[in-house]
Amino acid sequence: MFLAFIEPSARPSGNDLRLRNGYERSISELLDALHQAIGKVATLEDMQAKMLESLVRLCAKTWIEFCSQPYRLIASLPDGSGDLLSQPELKERALTLVLTLELKRYGNSKGEHLTIGEMIPGCQAAKVSYSVR
Numbered sequence: 001m002f003l004a005f006i007e008p009s010a011r012p013s014g015n016d017l018r019l020r021n022g023y024e025r026s027i028s029e030l031l032d033a034l035h036q037a038i039g040k041v042a043t044l045e046d047m048q049a050k051m052l053e054s055l056v057r058l059c060a061k062t063w064i065e066f067c068s069q070p071y072r073l074i075a076s077l078p079d080g081s082g083d084l085l086s087q088p089e090l091k092e093r094a095l096t097l098v099l100t101l102e103l104k105r106y107g108n109s110k111g112e113h114l115t116i117g118e119m120i121p122g123c124q125a126a127k128v129s130y131s132v133r
Contacts, residue, residue, distance in 0.1 A: 006064070027053075031052070071106060072105070072106040072107055073103060074103070074106060075101045076104065094129045095130045096128070097127065097128050097130070099128060102119065103120045103123035104117040104118060104120065105120055
């Protein structure tokens with residue numbers, strides 16, 4: 001499995017080494033892009049840069065784990081209130097903030113039925129609404 005080759009202690013060779021090098025190149029390019037974007041508004045200290053790299057590596061590993069399953073896990077942002085400032089004036093409007101994403105599983109353990117989504121228990125979206133006057 002590819003996940004074993006992305007671990008720092010692994011010593012892949014041949015085609016596996018090519019895959020790992022591509023993975024490391026992707027991580028490096030993403031980190032460069034993030035450092036460039038963050039550098040426009042803030043300065044990252046060494047500790048913060050290490051934390052950012054850890055976060056990027058964890059996200060990449062999670063994405064690979066999700067995509068290597070015969071079913072698919074999809075995290076989605078449910079509808080909030082949208083852009084209240086561009087909506088026509090209403091007497092009462094509600095501001096709905098999304099606090100957590102929802103997580104759904106598509107398909108089964110055989111890789112079938114990938115268009116049918118099922119909410120993961122305990123992973124429903126959390127929203128809060130406020131009256132705006």
